[in-house]
Amino acid sequence: MPDISFESATPSYVPAAGFGDPVFGAQAAFRAVMWALSRPGRPEPLPVDLVPPAPLSAEAAAVVLALCDHETPLWLDPALAAAPEVAAFLRFHTGAPLVAEPGAARFAIVSNPLDMLDFSVFAAGSPDYPDASATLVLQLDGFTPQAPAARALRLEGPGVEGALAFAAGPLPADIAARLAGNRALFPRGVDLILTAPGAVAGLPRSVVAREA
Amino acid sequence: MSAAPDPAAPDPATPESDAAPAGPLLPELAYNFAYLDEQTKRMIRRAILKAIAIPGYQVPFAAREMPMPYGWGTGGVQVTAAVLGPDDVLKVIDQGADDTTNAVAIRGFFEKTAGVATTTRTSEASVIQTRHRIPEQPLTERQILVYQVPIPEPLRFLEPRETETRQLHALAEYGLVHVKLYEDIARHGHIATTYAYPVEVAGRYVMDPSPIPKFDNPKMDDCPALQLFGAGREKRIYAIPPHTRVRSLDFDDHPFRVQRFAEPCAMCGARGVYLDEVILDDRGGRMFVCSDTDHCETRQAEGHHGGMWGGAPGAAA
Amino acid sequence: MYVAAKGGEKAIRNAHRLLAKRRRGNPNLPDITLAQIAQQLTLAVDRVMAEGSLFDPELAALAVKQARGDLIEAIFLIRAFRTTLPRFGASRPVDTAAMLVRRRVSATFKDLPGGQLLGPTFDYTHRLLGASAGVEGQYDEVDDATDHVAVLAGAAGAGPMPRVTDLLGADGLIEPSPADAGEEPFDITRTPVTYPVDRATRLQTLARGDEGYLLALGYSTQRGFGRTHPFVGEIRFGDVEVSFFAEELGFEVSLGTLQLTECQMVTQFTGTAQAPPQFTRGYGLVFGQCERKAMSMALVERSLRWAELGEEKGAPAQDEEFVLAHSDNVQATGFVEHLKLPHYVDFQAELDLVRRMRAERAAEAGPEAFEEAAE
Numbered sequence: 001m002p003d004i005s006f007e008s009a010t011p012s013y014v015p016a017a018g019f020g021d022p023v024f025g026a027q028a029a030f031r032a033v034m035w036a037l038s039r040p041g042r043p044e045p046l047p048v049d050l051v052p053p054a055p056l057s058a059e060a061a062a063v064v065l066a067l068c069d070h071e072t073p074l075w076l077d078p079a080l081a082a083a084p085e086v087a088a089f090l091r092f093h094t095g096a097p098l099v100a101e102p103g104a105a106r107f108a109i110v111s112n113p114l115d116m117l118d119f120s121v122f123a124a125g126s127p128d129y130p131d132a133s134a135t136l137v138l139q140l141d142g143f144t145p146q147a148p149a150a151r152a153l154r155l156e157g158p159g160v161e162g163a164l165a166f167a168a169g170p171l172p173a174d175i176a177a178r179l180a181g182n183r184a185l186f187p188r189g190v191d192l193i194l195t196a197p198g199a200v201a202g203l204p205r206s207v208v209a210r211e212a
Numbered sequence: 213m214s215a216a217p218d219p220a221a222p223d224p225a226t227p228e229s230d231a232a233p234a235g236p237l238l239p240e241l242a243y244n245f246a247y248l249d250e251q252t253k254r255m256i257r258r259a260i261l262k263a264i265a266i267p268g269y270q271v272p273f274a275a276r277e278m279p280m281p282y283g284w285g286t287g288g289v290q291v292t293a294a295v296l297g298p299d300d301v302l303k304v305i306d307q308g309a310d311d312t313t314n315a316v317a318i319r320g321f322f323e324k325t326a327g328v329a330t331t332t333r334t335s336e337a338s339v340i341q342t343r344h345r346i347p348e349q350p351l352t353e354r355q356i357l358v359y360q361v362p363i364p365e366p367l368r369f370l371e372p373r374e375t376e377t378r379q380l381h382a383l384a385e386y387g388l389v390h391v392k393l394y395e396d397i398a399r400h401g402h403i404a405t406t407y408a409y410p411v412e413v414a415g416r417y418v419m420d421p422s423p424i425p426k427f428d429n430p431k432m433d434d435c436p437a438l439q440l441f442g443a444g445r446e447k448r449i450y451a452i453p454p455h456t457r458v459r460s461l462d463f464d465d466h467p468f469r470v471q472r473f474a475e476p477c478a479m480c481g482a483r484g485v486y487l488d489e490v491i492l493d494d495r496g497g498r499m500f501v502c503s504d505t506d507h508c509e510t511r512q513a514e515g516h517h518g519g520m521w522g523g524a525p526g527a528a529a
Numbered sequence: 530m531y532v533a534a535k536g537g538e539k540a541i542r543n544a545h546r547l548l549a550k551r552r553r554g555n556p557n558l559p560d561i562t563l564a565q566i567a568q569q570l571t572l573a574v575d576r577v578m579a580e581g582s583l584f585d586p587e588l589a590a591l592a593v594k595q596a597r598g599d600l601i602e603a604i605f606l607i608r609a610f611r612t613t614l615p616r617f618g619a620s621r622p623v624d625t626a627a628m629l630v631r632r633r634v635s636a637t638f639k640d641l642p643g644g645q646l647l648g649p650t651f652d653y654t655h656r657l658l659g660a661s662a663g664v665e666g667q668y669d670e671v672d673d674a675t676d677h678v679a680v681l682a683g684a685a686g687a688g689p690m691p692r693v694t695d696l697l698g699a700d701g702l703i704e705p706s707p708a709d710a711g712e713e714p715f716d717i718t719r720t721p722v723t724y725p726v727d728r729a730t731r732l733q734t735l736a737r738g739d740e741g742y743l744l745a746l747g748y749s750t751q752r753g754f755g756r757t758h759p760f761v762g763e764i765r766f767g768d769v770e771v772s773f774f775a776e777e778l779g780f781e782v783s784l785g786t787l788q789l790t791e792c793q794m795v796t797q798f799t800g801t802a803q804a805p806p807q808f809t810r811g812y813g814l815v816f817g818q819c820e821r822k823a824m825s826m827a828l829v830e831r832s833l834r835w836a837e838l839g840e841e842k843g844a845p846a847q848d849e850e851f852v853l854a855h856s857d858n859v860q861a862t863g864f865v866e867h868l869k870l871p872h873y874v875d876f877q878a879e880l881d882l883v884r885r886m887r888a889e890r891a892a893e894a895g896p897e898a899f900e901e902a903a904e
Contacts, residue, residue, distance in 0.1 A: 023245050027297045030257045034295065037264045038438045038453045067261075069254055106258075127382035131262040131271045158267045158414045159453035161436075187416060191265045204265035206414065206453075243613065272721035279609040282863030284870065307874045314870055316537040344874045362867070373850055375724050400886055406878035425878040445860050447721040471881055489877055503874055 015085075015092040018065055020049045029066035033193055037202035041155040041166035043143045046200040053085035055111045057139045059195035061089070064137060068094040068107050075105035075122075075134075079112045102134075111139045114149060114170050119182050122190050130187040133205075140196045143168045147196075151175050152212040159204070165212055168194055168201065179209040246293035246326040252276055256294035256449070260440060263451035268413030269381070270364050270448040278444065285318055285343060286444030288360035292322065292341050295356060295440070301329045303337035308345035308486065308503035315343070332506050344407075346428040348485050348507040351437035353454060359422040361443035364450065366410040366420040386418045389461060397466055406471070412459045413452055421458075427470045427486045432458040477502045478520035480511035552597050566590035575788075575817025576600055580858065581607030582718070582737045584787045584816050601739075605859045612718070619713050621772045621781060625791045625814075626692055629768040632818075635693050636761040637795055643690035648766065649818070693763040694793045694810060703762075703795060703808040724850045731853065735830055736815060738856030740822040746846045747828035755832045755844025759811065762795035766818050790815045794827035799838055809838060 019025025032044040052061035068074055074096040080086045087098055099105050102121045110116050116138070125133035141147045143166070150169030153176060156162075172178065182189045182205055189205030203209070244250065252274075259273035278286040296302065302322055306315040310332040318341060319330050331337050334347040343360040351357060363369075367377040370388045380388070389410055396404040409426035413419045421432060422441060432439065432452060439452040452458060462468035476483045478499040485507065487500035499520050502508035512521065553560070567574055567590040577589040581604045589607060596602035632648025635641055647653075697703040707728060714729035717737075722730055735743065750757055768786045775782055792813035800806030811831025813823035832846040833853075846852060855861060 023250065024298060026250065026254070027245075031295065031297060034257075034260060034264065034438075037261055039455075067254060067258055069251055071255065072258070128378045129272075130266055130269060131259070133262070135261070158456040159264075161434075161455040187266050187269055191261070206265060206267060249613070249615075272723065274718075274720050277608045277612040277718075277859065281605070281866060282860045283865075283867030284863060286863075307871045311537045312871055313537045313541055316541060320538075343870075344872070362864070374854075375850060401889065402882065402886060404882065406882050407875040423872075423875050425874055427878070445864055471878060486874070487877070488873055489880065503877075 015089045016051055016053060018050055018093040019062070025049065025062070026066040029062040032200050033063055033066070033202070036193065036200045037159075037191065037204050039159045040157065040202050040204060040207040041153070041160065041164045043196070043199040043201040046195065046198060048198075053083060053089050055079055055083060055139075056086045056089065056109070057111070057195060057197075059197065059200060060109055060111070060137050060139045063193055063195060063200065064090065064096075064107060064109060065093050067135075068096040070095040070097065072106040073097050073099040073104050075099050075102045075108040077108070077110045077112055077116070080109055105134055107135050107137060109137045109139070113138045113140060114172055116172060119178055119190050124182075124185055124188040124190060127188065130189070133188065133190055135191045135193060137193045137195060140168050140194050141170060142196045143194070143199060143201055149173075153179075153209045154212040155203075156208045158206045160207070166201070166209075167212075168196070176209055176211040179203065179207065183208055243325055245298075246296050246322065247279075248276065248290065248293045252290075253294045256290055259449045260291065260294065260451065263440070263449050264438075264453050266417075267452055267456050268411075268417030268419040268450060270419075270443075270450045272447055273449050275444045275447040280317070280321070282445035283362055284314060285341070285360040287442030287446075287449070288341050288343070288358050288444075289318060289321065289442075290444060291358045291440050291442035291449060292339060293326070295358070296322070296326055296328060296339060298326075298328065300338045301331050301336055303331050303334065303340045303506075304342075305340065305345060305347070305504075305506075306343040307488070308347070309505040311505065333510070334504075334506050344423050344425075345486070345503060346424060346431045348482075348502070348504040349510075350431075351435055353436040355437040357435075357437050357439045359424075359439065359441045361420065361422045361441045361446075361448070363408075364420055364441065364443040364446050364448040366408075366418050381417060384416065386412075386461075389418060390463075393461060394463065397463075403462070403466060403468075409468075410461050412461060414456050414458075418461070419450060419452075425471065425486060426460065426468075429458070429460045429468070430470065434458075473500060475500055476518055477508060477511075478518040480508045480516045480521070481518040482508065482511055482516070552595075561594060563587060563590040563594060566593050572818060573598070573600060573603075575819050576740060576822070577603045577607055579816040579819045579822060580604045580737055580739065581611065582816075583607050583611045601858050601862050605862070608859055616719070618773065618776075619716075620784065621774060622709060623769045623771055623787075623789070625765065625769060625789065626690070626695065627769065628690070628765060628789070628791075629786075630690055630765050631767040631788075633690065633763065633765040633767075634761070635763045637693060637763075641693060641696065650820075690765075692765075692793060694795070697762070697795070697808065701805075701807060703810060704799075706810075722853070724853075726849065726853065731830065731833060731849075732812065732814070734853045734856055735813075735826045738826070738853075739858035739861070740819065740825070742856055742858070742861075743825035743829050744821060746832075746852060747825035750828050750832050750844065750846045755835070755847045757794075757796040757809075757811065757828065757831045759828055759831070760795045761824065762793040762810070764790065764792045764820060764823065766790045766820065788817050790817065790819050790823040792820070792823035792827040794824070794831055796831045797838075797840075809834070 029046065032046045036044045046059050046062060048058040048062045050058055050061055052058060074090060076086065076098060090096060091098065102108060102117060103123055105122065108122060122134035122136065123132065125131055144150065145152055145167040147169035149171060150167050151171045152167045155164045155166050186205055191205055192203040194201045194203065255274055259271045263271045275287065275290060278289055280286060304315045304319040306312040309315065322328055323330055334349045338354060339356045339358060340347065341358040365377050367380055367388060370392055371377050393403050393405065396402065407425045408420055408423040409429055410418050411421050411429060411432065421429060434455050436454050438454055441450045460468040473487045477485065477487060479501045482502055486503045488503045489498055489500055491498050567586045570593065573593055574586050574589045577592055577600055578584050581589065592603035592606040595606060630646060632650060633646045635645065694703055698705055715727060717730055717733045768788055770783055770786050772781050772783045794811035796809045796811050798806045798808045811827040813826035813830065815823045815826065829846055829852060833849055835842050835847045
């Protein structure tokens with residue numbers, strides 16, 4: 001019988017708990033995200049019962065735990081990548097490979113949207129497989145014009161009845177131009193899941209956003 | 213290096229013991245909520261989100277082998293299983309009816325594997341899985357309509373190769389469909405497509421709406437509910453978000469028109485709904501009744517009656 | 530007056546009770562046991578394991594019984610069960626050179642190291658119905674060990690029985706097996722297939738493909754629809770060990786043995802001004818003793834490689850999307866059989882259109898012409 005050492009398999013850091021109920025927690029988070037992307041700019045309630053390590057927010061963690069696994073390379077922005085507990089937490093709960101190259105990621109978490117990389121560094125899919133593209137999960141403070149560095153947008157497109165006013169922050173000052181650039185690639189492009197305390201909103205590539 | 217097999221070993225496919233296995237061979241299996249394992253649900257959920265972000269585009273997904281035959285709703289069942297939660301109320305229809313055999317079988321599957329509440333009332337349902345119809349009662353914003361799709365590719369009968377049709381979609385090259393529809397007009401004086409009538413979604417992708425009668429096509433346009441489409445055998449998921457423009461393909465000189473029935477429903481007297489023809493005898497006797505059984509029963513309960521009304525359903529004639 | 534018929538649920542329940550009754554047959558006869566099926570209908574069980582993609586003779590026997598002997602239904606039962614099993618990863622490649630050989634024939638050489646071993650085969654039997662099969666006690670006692678003669682001889686000296694393609698390959702006379710890149714192969718049960726496909730995808734799809742379908746396609750290549758000049762380099766059937774490298778343990782563990790039929794078809798040679806001529810190969814590998822399937826698979830596999838080998842395309846068996854997309858009998862039977870589900874909503878739409886067009890035609894032609902046409 002060979003000598004088996006489990007030493008290396010034991011993490012030096014015990015990750016924080018994931019969903020209280022993995023099956024229904026994941027289902028509830030998915031449904032909130034599904035409605036958020038179905039109706040761009042209309043925030044959906046996202047109750048969460050997990051406490052991830054900072055600076056990862058509970059809402060962003062819930063979205064990623066619900067959707068990511070070993071099949072989805074995951075990219076973390078520099079602030080998240082600088083916290084080893086965040087990587088350990090995500091690796092433990094999702095098994096997703098963490099990638100340093102944003103272009104290789106299927107999901108990306110952006111904790112600091114003001115310093116967000118240009119969308120063009122992420123996968124936008126190909127003309128015949130536009131679904132092979134990245135989904136960006138952004139951590140925001142709120143979906144009101146009063147949120148810090150809030151930007152006001154006017155949205156149209158699939159999922160929007162007529163037109164809709166939407167505000168969220170913090171977002172880069174040129175967010176409308178970035179979204180327009182993304183829309184110009186349609187059907188290629190990236191999709192945005194915006195999280196804020198207790199809520200989630202979606203800006204899929206199909207949305208037409210203008211500065212309000 | 214592993215040891216070479218022992219040549220004297222018994223043949224594993226033909227165990228030497230001739231005793232029949234005692235009792236059940238397998239332990240009673242416990243399946244996950246809504247049958248699918250969590251990894252599969254995540255994979256389907258990701259496909260659904262991409263489908264919503266690219267309205268009308270067919271997202272490939274790794275459809276699983278389900279305990280029901282391909283072509284019998286495996287795609288719709290997988291989509292429903294991936295979205296369903298414990299608080300949902302599920303309605304399942306086939307041909308518009310809740311009591312058709314396949315609808316009964318699929319509803320039973322989710323009652324057994326997810327324990328969710330089920331209903332036949334369109335207004336009470338949060339998730340409606342359908343084959344071949346859209347309910348008559350307008351859907352509302354919190355509802356999800358899941359279509360079972362046999363052939364998701366609207367160009368399939370014009371070009372059988374996936375390698376080719378994928379290119380046509382990438383280039384938004386839809387001339388073929390228009391040629392086909394126009395050939396019908398030249399030959400028959402009509403567009404001869406009466407169901408699975410192609411639509412253009414949000415001004416970009418041409419999409420197969422599943423084999424619903426074209427009568428139902430207008431209900432897809434600007435619909436407040438979320439429409440999800442699952443094709444299990446063909447391994448594709450696609451979607452129409454709420455309030456999305458869905459245009460049935462047509463021509464200026466041959467605008468899209470839906471079927472009108474000359475008579476009202478013989479049971480509830482409804483007009484402007486889709487009717488099934490029921491043959492009553494072998495002397496040409498026939499009647500027309502609502503295909504949407506919930507709509508018909510609701511109307512009857514409200515006191516609307518057609519010419520053949522014979523009392524509440526299930527009561528003695 | 531009309532009252533809508535209800536009771537789909539009750540009808541389904543009754544139908545399934547009838548099914549159970551017919552499955553059991555005459556209750557005065559003894560119930561067939563799973564062991565009897567596994568022992569006496571071995572080739573049915575093998576086919577169910579092969580196309581069900583799950584090596585478990587007892588479960589396959591159960592499926593054959595539950596399916597009343599309908600093998601495609603049994604394959605479907607196994608597939609639906611298989612899909613619920615957790616996936617731990619990919620096994621190490623099995624080594625068919627180290628097979629405990631129960632049958633091995635080569636059509637390309639009269640004799641070869643390890644010899645020819647007929648094993649349990651229908652070949653050379655006289656197909657005379659009822660001669661001895663099924664009659665109690667009417668078989669010769671054969672020592673099972675005679676099945677293993679070659680390996681026992683090999684064990685004394687020459688080591689594992691070499692594959693004919695290895696013997697040819699040593700002289701460079703046949704194209705080498707593609708190198709193992711060490712990557713986890715594409716898994717057709719976990720990822721949707723897109724065309725064109727790689728070798729692993731092609732082989733997996735064919736390995737679970739319908740035997741009859743592949744037989745017909747393979748046969749078509751012999752009749753000239755994409756001819757490949759095949760020779761059976763070797764067919765071998767026997768037991769191989771399957772092992773798994775457990776990452777968390779850091780070493781390889783044996784999972785047990787399974788039975789495989791492997792067919793190496795030696796086919797049409799290639800060669801250019803730069804490269805000397807050498808034979809090509811078509812490959813078939815199937816669970817259990819499924820020789821017809823392994824041979825058909827090898828023929829079709831070879832035909833699908835036309836582009837890579839610079840051949841002309843034109844035959845059905847060379848059409849990758851056509852061949853692979855229609856090979857799965859669980860998919861095929863589901864979709865063909867779904868036509869018996871109600872379609873009356875769509876039919877009503879067609880009926881209405883046809884009636885309308887007939888009425889318009891009649892009106893255009895006038896009543897006289899209509900009468901004439903009706904005669």
